[in-house]
Amino acid sequence: MIQNTRNSYGSIAKLFHWTIAFLIIGMYILANIMMYLSPSVMKYSLYDLHKSTGLLIFSLVLLRLIWRWINPSPMLPLSVPRVQKIASQINTILLYMLMIIFPISGGIMTTMSGHPIKFYNLFVIQPLYYNLNSIAKAAREIHGYSAYALCILVSLHTLAAFYHHFVIKDQILRRMLPKRN
Numbered sequence: 001m002i003q004n005t006r007n008s009y010g011s012i013a014k015l016f017h018w019t020i021a022f023l024i025i026g027m028y029i030l031a032n033i034m035m036y037l038s039p040s041v042m043k044y045s046l047y048d049l050h051k052s053t054g055l056l057i058f059s060l061v062l063l064r065l066i067w068r069w070i071n072p073s074p075m076l077p078l079s080v081p082r083v084q085k086i087a088s089q090i091n092t093i094l095l096y097m098l099m100i101i102f103p104i105s106g107g108i109m110t111t112m113s114g115h116p117i118k119f120y121n122l123f124v125i126q127p128l129y130y131n132l133n134s135i136a137k138a139a140r141e142i143h144g145y146s147a148y149a150l151c152i153l154v155s156l157h158t159l160a161a162f163y164h165h166f167v168i169k170d171q172i173l174r175r176m177l178p179k180r181n
């Protein structure tokens with residue numbers, strides 16, 4: 001089933017969810033390795049990989065939002081208390097906002113401080129300006145804070161999914177997993 005139904009996610013929404021989740025978790029690991037390496041060819045290659053993957057995530061999130069717009073998400077089961085439904089909606093909105101702010105701030109930070117983005121060596125996005133360090137600095141702060149915020153929200157989100165699966169034992173996690181026939 002490609003499209004979402006009233007009660008379950010379709011394969012496209014699942015593919016978007018798990019690809020982006022995997023890439024974002026990978027980006028945290030990558031960022032924490034590259035930041036602590038001393039200057040070397042390896043360090044700069046990892047920075048290039050980080051920037052390329054940031055642009056890839058940004059593009060995938062835009063496509064995911066278009067898909068979500070033409071193919072709305074399933075509703076939460078009636079058994080879920082209203083307060084949890086509201087918390088889940090707020091969390092989803094914040095997750096999407098951060099998935100946009102995070103790569104955009106990274107892109108601004110890099111291009112405004114005079115560095116290009118070499119997209120997996122396929123094409124190059126040239127720096128916009130060379131003397132906008134104040135903007136680059138603000139973007140760096142936003143990038144850093146959004147990393148923490150996203151980490152907290154994803155942890156809450158994952159805990160909620162596990163709580164529903166292992167404690168309440170409902171279908172909420174299962175409907176986001178690949179279907180086994």
Ligand code: HEM
Pocket residue numbers: 017020021022024025068073074076092095096099150154157158161162172173174175176
């Ligand atoms: C192992 C980690 C994760 C688990 C177990 C998980 C689980 C789930 C589940 C079960 C849903 C469906 C909830 C429902 O039916 O209403 C969901 C939706 C969602 N997840 Fe995750 N998730 C994980 C990681 C992530 C990550 C890293 C992100 C991105 C930062 C993310 C973003 C979202 C968003 C935005 C939705 C809402 C989808 C929509 O309705 O458009 N998730 N997740």
